[in-house]
Amino acid sequence: MLTKTSAVLSDGTKISDLIYPDTREVQMRVLSDPEIYELEMEKIFGKTWVMLGHESEIPNSGDFIVRDMGSDSVIVARDKAGEVHVTLNVCPHRGMRVALTDCGNTQIHKCIYHGWAFRTNGDFVGSPVERECMHGKLLEKSELGLKKARSVLYGGLIFATWNIEGPSFEEFLGDAKWYYDMLFLRSDKGMEVLGPPQRFIVNANWKTAGEQSAADGFHTLTLHRWLGEVGNYSKKGEDEGEGADLSPEMIGVEVSSPHGHALRCIDLARKIRRLTGLNPDELSVQEKLKALPPAGMTQDMIDQLANNLSEDQLKVLTSMPPQVGGMFPNILFGFVYIPQPDGSVVGSMTMHTYIPRGPNKLEFCNWIFAEKDAPAELREKMLKQTIQLFGTSGMVEQDDSDTWPHMTLSAKGAMGKHMTLKYQAMFETGAPEGWPGPGIVNEGFTKDDTQWHWWLYWNELMNAE
Amino acid sequence: MQHAEEKSLDISQGPYVPVGSAEYSAVVTFLYEEAALLDQLRLNEWGNRLATDLVYTAPLRHTRLGVDHAQSFVRSVQHFHDDYRSVMGRILRLSGKSAWAEDPPSRTRRLVTNVLVRETENPDELDVTSYVLMTRSRFSEHHVDIISFERRDVLRKQADGGFKLAKREAILDQSVLGTANLAVFL
Numbered sequence: 206m207l208t209k210t211s212a213v214l215s216d217g218t219k220i221s222d223l224i225y226p227d228t229r230e231v232q233m234r235v236l237s238d239p240e241i242y243e244l245e246m247e248k249i250f251g252k253t254w255v256m257l258g259h260e261s262e263i264p265n266s267g268d269f270i271v272r273d274m275g276s277d278s279v280i281v282a283r284d285k286a287g288e289v290h291v292t293l294n295v296c297p298h299r300g301m302r303v304a305l306t307d308c309g310n311t312q313i314h315k316c317i318y319h320g321w322a323f324r325t326n327g328d329f330v331g332s333p334v335e336r337e338c339m340h341g342k343l344l345e346k347s348e349l350g351l352k353k354a355r356s357v358l359y360g361g362l363i364f365a366t367w368n369i370e371g372p373s374f375e376e377f378l379g380d381a382k383w384y385y386d387m388l389f390l391r392s393d394k395g396m397e398v399l400g401p402p403q404r405f406i407v408n409a410n411w412k413t414a415g416e417q418s419a420a421d422g423f424h425t426l427t428l429h430r431w432l433g434e435v436g437n438y439s440k441k442g443e444d445e446g447e448g449a450d451l452s453p454e455m456i457g458v459e460v461s462s463p464h465g466h467a468l469r470c471i472d473l474a475r476k477i478r479r480l481t482g483l484n485p486d487e488l489s490v491q492e493k494l495k496a497l498p499p500a501g502m503t504q505d506m507i508d509q510l511a512n513n514l515s516e517d518q519l520k521v522l523t524s525m526p527p528q529v530g531g532m533f534p535n536i537l538f539g540f541v542y543i544p545q546p547d548g549s550v551v552g553s554m555t556m557h558t559y560i561p562r563g564p565n566k567l568e569f570c571n572w573i574f575a576e577k578d579a580p581a582e583l584r585e586k587m588l589k590q591t592i593q594l595f596g597t598s599g600m601v602e603q604d605d606s607d608t609w610p611h612m613t614l615s616a617k618g619a620m621g622k623h624m625t626l627k628y629q630a631m632f633e634t635g636a637p638e639g640w641p642g643p644g645i646v647n648e649g650f651t652k653d654d655t656q657w658h659w660w661l662y663w664n665e666l667m668n669a670e
Numbered sequence: 671m672q673h674a675e676e677k678s679l680d681i682s683q684g685p686y687v688p689v690g691s692a693e694y695s696a697v698v699t700f701l702y703e704e705a706a707l708l709d710q711l712r713l714n715e716w717g718n719r720l721a722t723d724l725v726y727t728a729p730l731r732h733t734r735l736g737v738d739h740a741q742s743f744v745r746s747v748q749h750f751h752d753d754y755r756s757v758m759g760r761i762l763r764l765s766g767k768s769a770w771a772e773d774p775p776s777r778t779r780r781l782v783t784n785v786l787v788r789e790t791e792n793p794d795e796l797d798v799t800s801y802v803l804m805t806r807s808r809f810s811e812h813h814v815d816i817i818s819f820e821r822r823d824v825l826r827k828q829a830d831g832g833f834k835l836a837k838r839e840a841i842l843d844q845s846v847l848g849t850a851n852l853a854v855f856l
Contacts, residue, residue, distance in 0.1 A: 307732040307845060400746025401730060405847035431768040436759060568846060573747050592751040593759075598728075598852035600763055603771030606850040607808075 211668045212248070214240050224664045229657050230625035236410040236616035241667075242564040248667050249534050250275025254357070254364040254377050256536050256558050257281050259572060260289055261361060261397035267310045267325060270401075273560045273568070274365060279354060280304045280314065281363055282325040289358060291365040292327035292351035298340070303351065308401070314351075327351035360389030361396065362556075380644035381466035384527050387518050388540050388554075391499065393509045394577040396554065399588045403571040403596045409609030410616070411535055411567040412663075414559040416626070417605065418531030419659035420467035422455050422651025423630070428604050455651045458525045458637060460644045465533030465662030467655035470525035473497065476542060476550065485524075490516075493523040500528070500540045500552025501576055503583060517641035530655075533662055535559040543590055551583070553591040565613055569606060571596035628653035628660070684797065687787040697787050697798055697825060700833045705780040708855055713761045716855070721826055721836040726752040728819070728840040728856055749842065749852055757855075764853070771853035777807040778854060782821075790824075795836065798823040802840075802856070806849055815849035817842070819856055 211219040220241065223232040235241055257272040258281060269282035271294060278294035280303065296303050301318040313330060315322040320333040321340070329349040332339035340349055356365040357374040364374055378385060389396070407414070417424065425432075433439050433451045457471040473493075474485040481488075481496045488496065494507040499522060502510075510519060531537045537557040542550045554574040559567045573591045575584045594601045615621045632647035632654050640646055647654060687693050700719075707716040730744035752760070763769050784801040799822050806815040824837035840856035 306734050306738075309735065309738065398747075400748075401732065401744055403730060403747060403749060404845065405849065405851070407850045428770060429768075431763055431766050434768055435762050435766050588747070589751045589753075589756070592748060593756050597749040597847065600760060603851040603853040604769070607771045607853070610850065 212244060214238070220244070220667045221664060224660060225625070226661075229628040229631070229653070231628070231660050232622070233612075233616040233624050233626060234622040236412055236613055237564055237622060239564045242410075242561070244667060246275045246561070248669065249663065250561065252366070252368045252371060252666060252669075253534055254366045254374050255534075256532070256556070257291065257363045257365055258402070259361050259396075259398045259574070260358055260363060261577075262308075262401065263289070265310065267312045268308070269304065269311070269314075269325070270308045271304045271306065274354065274367070275561060278302060278304075279365065280327075280351070281356075281365075282314075284325040285312070288326075289356060289363060290326040291354040291356040291363070292323075293354070295352070296321055297329075297349050297351065298332075321349075323351050327353050359385075362389065377464060378466065378532075379462050379464050381460065381462045381464070381468065381532075383518070383642050384460055384468050384470070384521075384644070385466075385532070387499075387514060387522050387527060388538065391510055391513050391522075392502070392506065392576050392578070393512060396501075396574045397577050399573045399575055399584060403569075403592075405569050405597050405606075406562065407567050407569055407606045407609055408565055409567055409606075409613040410564060411559045411561040413609035413612045414537070414557075414567060414569070414605070415531070415533075415535050416656050416659055417609075418467075418535075418537035418557070418559070419465065419533075420459055420461070420469045420530045420651075420655040422459070422469055423653075424605075425454065426451050428608060429601055431604075432601070452650070456649065457651075458640065458646060458648045459632070459651060459655050460527070460530075460642065460646050461655035461658040462644050463658070463662065465659040466531065467659060468527040468530035469651065469655075470521065471528045473524055473526060473542075476544075480548070480550065490519050490523050494519075497542070497550060499526060500542050501554045501574070501579065501583075501587060502552070503580060506576065506578065521640075521642055531659075533659060535561070539595065543594065551586050551590055553587060553594065555591050555595045557596075567609075569596070628657035684789040684791070687789060687796065689786075693796075694785075694787050696831070697796060697833070698785050700825065701782045701785060701798070701800060704835075705782050709778050709780055711775055713764055713855075717758055717761050719833070719835055720754055720757060721834040722754045723836060724752075724754040724757060725837045726750055726757055727838070728842055728852070731842055731845045733845050743841065749847070750840070750856070760855075769853070771851055774809070776854060779805045781805075794827045796825045796827070796833075798825055804854075804856070806854060817847070817849055817854075817856070819843060821856070 211221045213219050223235050255274045258270055262270050263283045266285045269280055272279055272281055280292050280294050282290050294302050294304050296316040298319055298321045301316050303314050303316045313322050322330040327350045329346050354365040355369050460468045477485040477496050495504055498504055498507050528541050529539050535558050539555045541553050543553055545551055556572045558570045562568050575587050630653040632652045634647050634649045636646035637648040727748050728750040729748050732742045732744055734742045764772055781803045782800050786799050788797040790797055802819050804817040820841040822839040825833040826836045
């Protein structure tokens with residue numbers, strides 16, 4: 206039952222009553238309630254732009270991949286003209302899935318059940334035994350195609366929405382686009398996947414992962430504490446704190462948006478100091494780029510940056526680059542600088558989506574990227590390193606995927622579901638002086654604001670008509 | 671089916687070491703001991719059995735049509751893409767204080783069967799394929815995660831009559847894994 210002002214659950218609880226703006230709390234019921242989950246499929250995944258993959262996964266005419274928009278399977282296919290189309294993977298005849306494989310190449314998608322056939326853009330071609338007209342005469346052929354989603358490419362990333370008349374993708378990104386462009390639009394040739402995504406199931410509500418990707422900095426200190434205890438992160442320069450203390454990594458600038466997007470821009474000065482022995486305050490933008498190219502780029506590639514980014518963006522990229530964060534509702538990105546045994550740095554470029562698979566289940570989907578013109582040796586290093594740290598067997602993210610199921614279980618308790626998630630660590634700083642970028646910006650040690658803004662947008666969408 | 675035969679092409683075609691022979695038994699003993707070490711969390715002892723030029727991988731799997739079966743094995747992005755150094759790094763982490771993905775540890779059983787051993791061009795090395803059904807129990811969950819895979823190993827003979835693991839490719843069966851991570855070795 207829905208009212209104009211607020212979605213109401215069957216026991217009379219308003220969804221907006223589960224969010225406490227004055228104390229910045231969220232009632233844990235939202236992590237387990239099946240009714241809320243069903244509403245999310247309509248009001249969140251049916252309305253926002255959803256990431257499905259990258260166009261480099263389907264380079265040739267006829268290539269297709271099968272992906273998920275919320276709880277719906279979709280076909281993402283490239284046509285003869287090179288355009289990418291997203292269509293619902295449901296045969297309009299009797300509801301059979303049309304594409305049954307993870308990927309493939311075909312100009313005609315033919316349903317195995319009764320043989321209805323569709324083009325890469327979803328248009329209905331025909332049904333078997335044309336003269337018998339299995340598809341009848343009540344509807345025009347033009348009405349019998351696969352349902353088409355609205356799609357867009359951004360830096361080659363494929364996004365789609367069922368909200369045909371809704372906000373444009375640029376409006377959806379809003380102020381955060383200025384920052385995302387530094388990651389996805391920075392190079393001349395753009396980025397590409399190093400292979401298909403890793404996929405695995407976590408028995409947790411999708412929002413446990415979704416809210417974390419809205420730039421949860423604090424969890425790194427404790428959950429990922431091992432980074433400071435063993436391995437290359439534990440080796441610190443002088444005056445940088447000892448051993449397990451990861452707190453210097455918590456300092457930077459955090460950006461959030463009214464649309465729930467979030468980025469952690471982490472201070473690069475320490476890394477530059479360690480690599481060059483120079484004072485980063487005395488280095489020009491070019492010198493800093495040369496000392497430490499953006500994650501995934503080489504010195505040879507840094508001249509491209511000025512072709513694609515503004516001076517202001519370059520300033521941020523060389524002092525406080527966005528390194529981790531998310532895009533609402535279920536995307537995480539990591540463009541991180543990983544220290545190597547020899548003291549150098551190798552970048553990792555990774556993106557995840559957390560696909561809802563029911564109130565208590567999500568599918569973790571992990572793509573690994575490199576710049577198209579990155580040298581082969583760097584790509585190989587990035588591929589291995591990223592697999593070893595992130596995704597299925599990743600030593601960092603193993604710990605995350607073992608945490609979210611417990612939160613989901615907690616949210617099922619008769620008492621537990623009334624407990625709250627708290628986002629009460631609040632910035633009192635604002636943007637650094639002279640900060641050139643837009644958005645809601647705060648500097649200093651990480652806080653909860655970005656995640657709280659994520660929930661505010663969730664609440665807004667859940668209560669929208 | 672015709673295409674089903676293509677799958678075996680990337681397995682060595684050397685002559686089989688007869689099932690039940692002394693060499694075969696030595697290989698099976700190595701695999702059983704290895705399973706016990708891993709299931710008993712004796713990771714450092716397991717690490718001692720790895721060759722320093724180890725290649726340790728686990729391809730992704732795709733659901734493909736029968737004619738495209740060979741492409742159901744994805745070796746670009748994989749679930750594991752490791753070497754000796756990185757595997758020892760994983761052991762170091764898991765032996766530390768804060769590896770929460772496996773602390774408390776999973777209770778695992780690695781059931782190793784269908785062992786076939788072939789000679790290779792290198793007299794010191796054997797190609798060993800086996801099937802593994804691994805069960806993984808965590809916390810008080812009553813169900814266990816089932817991780818099923820085929821191992822394609824290269825074992826290298828040692829002077830003392832034992833073996834070291836020089837190569838392992840774990841070919842998982844699921845295109846979407848039913849376990850929350852691979853913080854356990856395959």
